[in-house]
Amino acid sequence: MSGFTFNTTAQIICRPGAAAELATTISGKTGDKILFVTDKGIRNLGLEREAVTSLENAGLAVTMFDAVEADPSLDTVLTATRAAQDCNATAVVALGGGSSLDVAKLVALLAGSGEDIDGAWGVGNAKGPRLPLVLIPTTAGTGSEVTPVSIITVGENEKRGVSSPVILPDVAVLDANLTLSLPGPVTAATGIDAMVHAIEAYTSVNVNNNPMSRMLAVQALELLGANIETVVTDPANTEARSNMLLGSCLAGMAFANSPVAAVHALAYPIGGTFHIPHGLSNALILSQVLRFNAAEVENGSYRHYAALAPHLFPDINTDCGPQEICTTFIDRLSALSARLGLPQRLRDVGIGEEALPGMARDAMIQTRLLVNNPRVLAEKDALAIYTEAW
Numbered sequence: 001m002s003g004f005t006f007n008t009t010a011q012i013i014c015r016p017g018a019a020a021e022l023a024t025t026i027s028g029k030t031g032d033k034i035l036f037v038t039d040k041g042i043r044n045l046g047l048e049r050e051a052v053t054s055l056e057n058a059g060l061a062v063t064m065f066d067a068v069e070a071d072p073s074l075d076t077v078l079t080a081t082r083a084a085q086d087c088n089a090t091a092v093v094a095l096g097g098g099s100s101l102d103v104a105k106l107v108a109l110l111a112g113s114g115e116d117i118d119g120a121w122g123v124g125n126a127k128g129p130r131l132p133l134v135l136i137p138t139t140a141g142t143g144s145e146v147t148p149v150s151i152i153t154v155g156e157n158e159k160r161g162v163s164s165p166v167i168l169p170d171v172a173v174l175d176a177n178l179t180l181s182l183p184g185p186v187t188a189a190t191g192i193d194a195m196v197h198a199i200e201a202y203t204s205v206n207v208n209n210n211p212m213s214r215m216l217a218v219q220a221l222e223l224l225g226a227n228i229e230t231v232v233t234d235p236a237n238t239e240a241r242s243n244m245l246l247g248s249c250l251a252g253m254a255f256a257n258s259p260v261a262a263v264h265a266l267a268y269p270i271g272g273t274f275h276i277p278h279g280l281s282n283a284l285i286l287s288q289v290l291r292f293n294a295a296e297v298e299n300g301s302y303r304h305y306a307a308l309a310p311h312l313f314p315d316i317n318t319d320c321g322p323q324e325i326c327t328t329f330i331d332r333l334s335a336l337s338a339r340l341g342l343p344q345r346l347r348d349v350g351i352g353e354e355a356l357p358g359m360a361r362d363a364m365i366q367t368r369l370l371v372n373n374p375r376v377l378a379e380k381d382a383l384a385i386y387t388e389a390w
Contacts, residue, residue, distance in 0.1 A: 004210035006257050007165045008010060009135075009146045010311060014246055016175040016238055019095070019136055020050040023058035026171055030132045031090025033061045037104040037113075038096045039068040047138055048136040050094050055093070068100045068194045070270060071153045071278075074117070074160075084111035084131070091132040095178070097190075098142030101135045102150040108133040115290040117162075123368060126164035133169040138178045140231075140244035141190025141279050143197055143252015145172035157272035161368070168256075171326050176241035184232045186277070188340035191228040192278030194248040195221060195312070195333075196286055201254035201259045201292070203304045204372040213258035216250045218311050223247030225312040232340055243373075261373035263289045266382055268360040276349050283342050284349070287334040288385045293375045294326050301374035302326040312372035334347065346390045356386040 017304075034055055036354075038048050045064050046312060051338035055062050065080045084092065084107050092111070094104030109115060110131035127328040149163045179187075188210040201209075224247040230240040266289060276284070295303040306322035309329035316332065318325055331338040334344075343349050360383035364370070370377055 002207070004208050004249070004257070006210060006212050007148060008253050008256065009169050009172045009322070011171045012146070012174065012249065013171070014242065014249070016176045016242060019175040019178060021053055022051045022093075022134075022136075022173065023054040023060065025173065026091075026134055027058070029170060030060075030093075030134065030191055032059065033066070033088055033090045034063065034209060035087060035089040035092050035107065036062050036064050036093040037068060037080060037092060037107065038064070038100050039065050041327045042066070042096050042138065045181055051095055051114060051136065052332060061087070063089065068096065068103050070099055071275060072099045072103050072326070073153050077103055077110070077117070077152055080107045081110040087295060088242060089131060090132065093134045093136070095136040095138060097137070097139045101137060101142065101144035102152065104133065104135065105150040105169070106152065106162060109162070109167055109210055117122075120162045121160050123163045126166045128161050128166040128337070130166060131196070132175065133167070134171045135169045135171070136173040136175065136178070136250070137245065139182060139186065139190040140241070140248040143192040143194060143248050143255070145169060145174070145327055146249055146252040148206070149255040149256070153272060157269075158365070159268045159272050163368075169363070172249070174242070174245045176238050176245055179241045179245060180236055180238070182234065182235070185341060187231050187235065188228070188342050189277055189279035190222060190231050190248070190343070191231070191244060191279075192286065192337060192340070193377050194244075194251045194281040195224050196263050196282045197251035197255040198224070198262060199243070199290075199305075199308060200263055200372070201251065201258040203301050203374050204258045204261055205374055206372045209258040213254040216254040218308070220247045220251035220254060221312045224313075227312050228336075229340065259369070259372050260375050262293070265369040265373075266363045266385060268366055269362040270346070270351070273355070273359065273362070274349065274351055280342060280349070283337050283390045284344075287330050288388045290330045292377070292381060292385055293373065296375045299374045304374075305329050345384065351390070353390055356383060356390060359386055
């Protein structure tokens with residue numbers, strides 16, 4: 001075993017109803033002026049009320065920033081940072097999907113340190129310090145509450161990331177009650193997203209791939225596989241929702257330390273250009289990328305996929321060889337996506353065939369992800385994968 005580094009969130013609380021006890025949870029950690037980051041959809045559903053009431057009843061001043069959009073822009077980050085500065089925020093709390101959590105990470109960094117965002121892009125460039133940071137996810141998918149990464153849209157459709165342990169939060173609160181109203185398609189897509197995190201973390205060729213990430217990826221797949229269909233068909237099942245949140249969190253911990261690869265690299269042009277939600281973007285090209293990786297026997301990824309197969313699909317036949325198990329694993333992932341009611345082709349989400357070459361070029365920009373892929377992937381390969389998915 002080679003040496004590795006493992007970083008994660010300092011405190012994780014997993015309990016239905018935990019958001020209503022937020023003030024007690026963060027007592028003594030945040031100061032008394034909170035910038036609360038969320039989006040208007042969350043506000044319309046009232047999902048933030050119990051957390052905000054808890055803070056205000058404890059005497060904390062809460063300033064609301066609810067302008068986060070899907071695929072949040074750099075302008076949104078900078079506007080939220082000014083809001084934090086204007087209210088002299090002593091901490092940032094975010095409640096929502098990955099977009100709100102990613103914005104909050106950078107707001108805590110920029111408001112706490114005065115850093116220039118242009119110097120923070122990339123891996124290990126954010127220096128801090130940051131403001132105290134508390135993240136509360138409302139979807140079981142991104143794992144953003146335990147990752148040192150924030151992905152932001154710059155310009156029309158370019159995705160840029162900040163990756164640094166500095167932006168790992170102080171506290172993550174996993175409250176399944178906040179996910180009960182999540183629509184079925186969003187539940188399905190974010191669940192597949194979490195599965196992708198676990199699969200790519202396990203198979204990543206990053207130098208920091210490590211036993212802890214692989215262990216977490218396996219446990220994540222067991223939780224996600226056992227519960228994803230239940231939460232789509234029985235959305236009020238709190239136990240299944242809790243299991244999905246925990247599975248997403250574990251997958252996030254895994255890929256935070258053993259980074260994701262080509263599925264995410266090829267998903268970014270789908271989301272950035274066509275504004276397809278990130279989880280669905282991953283689902284649309286997942287099986288095609290896995291088949292591409294498994295086709296090169298020398299890299300051994302088919303053995304990794306075969307090893308993961310029974311953790312996601314306990315009834316899979318493991319009496320055959322690893323290549324056959326791998327093929328069945330990929331086929332069953334495709335079947336699961338269809339069974340969950342997700343679109344299956346790029347054309348199904350309005351992407352024209354003429355767009356594929358540009359998407360392939362854009363995918364090549366994601367070098368920080370492509371270097372982690374088990375098989376070298378060139379632009380012509382990306383185009384072939386998109387074409388197969390179209």
